[in-house]
Amino acid sequence: MNHQQFIEEQIAYIRETVGEEIAVNALSGGVDSSVVTVLGHRALGNRFKTFFIDNALMREGEPERVVRMFANMGIFVGLVNARAEFLGNLKGLTDPEEKRNAITDTFYAKVFAKIVRDLGARFLLHGTILTDIEETVAGIKRQHNILAQLGIDPEQEYGYQVLEPLKTLRKDGVRQVARILELPSKITERIPFPGPALATRIVGEVTAERLDTIREATKIVEEELRDSSAFQYLAVLLNDKATGIRNNEREFGHIVVVRCIDSVDARTATPVELSWDKLHRLCERITHIKGVNRCLYDLTPKPPATVEYI
Incomplete structure (x- = not known):
């Protein structure tokens, strides 16, 4: 063309x-x-x-x-x-x-x-x-x-x-x-960002409090992965919670998923194989967010997954 x-x-x-x-x-x-x-x-x-x-x-x-x-x-x-x-x-x-x-x-x-x-x-x-x-x-x-x-x-x-x-x-x-x-x-060169914005990265109800959590996680992911040359990278807040430990006390906390993919046009995508050092750094920073005690990395290609969760 x-x-x-x-x-x-x-x-x-x-x-x-x-x-x-x-x-x-x-x-x-x-x-x-x-x-x-x-x-x-x-x-x-x-x-x-x-x-x-x-x-x-x-x-x-x-x-x-x-x-x-x-x-x-x-x-x-x-x-x-x-x-x-x-x-x-x-x-x-x-x-x-x-x-x-x-x-x-x-x-x-x-x-x-x-x-x-x-x-x-x-x-x-x-x-x-x-x-x-x-x-x-x-x-x-x-x-x-x-x-x-x-x-x-x-x-x-x-x-x-x-x-x-x-x-x-x-x-x-x-x-x-x-x-x-x-x-x-x-x-x-900006990575794709969906029209419904962070609402697509919250599984479950969208509230001001949950938006604050995913907004902070998004900032961390974009800071850590902006030099990755990936097509897109994002954080997702799941609806489920998990048991964890904070200050030697039980905590029922949020779960955040990190997704980083390579693609040309978003019709198909493959996960980026990030280094363990980078994954550990992401996990460390994300689990310092108030109320978050689990950080997962999504290895699913498109298909069967879509890029976004919602």
Whole structure:
């Protein structure tokens, strides 16, 4: 594929489809949404509005960091505090699909629907890629950004049309486009991070306390493995607990799983054989997190496992 031609075609497609209307998008700071943000601004200029939705599910300091990074690129990003809405809708939910549906509904029907109404926007640009569509249609797991492919008409349901300029690309293709667009390496080489964010890395109910635990574990894993050259690495908080010992007393504590994989496009993946020194270091740091007394390393390839747990 000629990626320069792809860029020109998508800018023309966005410009022609939106016409003189206003379009919006949500930016997470990942490569997919970042590419869509740049394409939208090049196509529409000031008629394209970008927002970062603080859903309480992001990594430590992520909202402010992403807003600053794009401000340095000359792109204003509005920061929307929607923490209460997302945590409220996730309360009590443990089923993976119910959690994903709650996040989808909160994002589209509540948070973004209000933004669209306030701006009078008619279009929402999405960072949907081909792998998202394939996994959802195949019934492996529903990706939060899939609508039309499931028979959902966003214009009828939410009041706006959804455009998906990246839907023919896989992750490696999106990275190529990002490099041509001269996005910073912190974006082009950033490891994948799911749209539902840390909610996909908590097995069971998503609460503020459990988010604090997985947020701290995520920071440790990313610090320890950022030089591994792996495709993706992450921490997962299990729903089960295990008996342990802390300060010579019995503790019924959390279990955190570390996952580190190699892949090209996330369709298949193999576990990275980390050194014992690295595994011991990860275990030592993670079990110092309050309430965590077990750290496991996941050796399962994809398939039979998916990359994420939820």
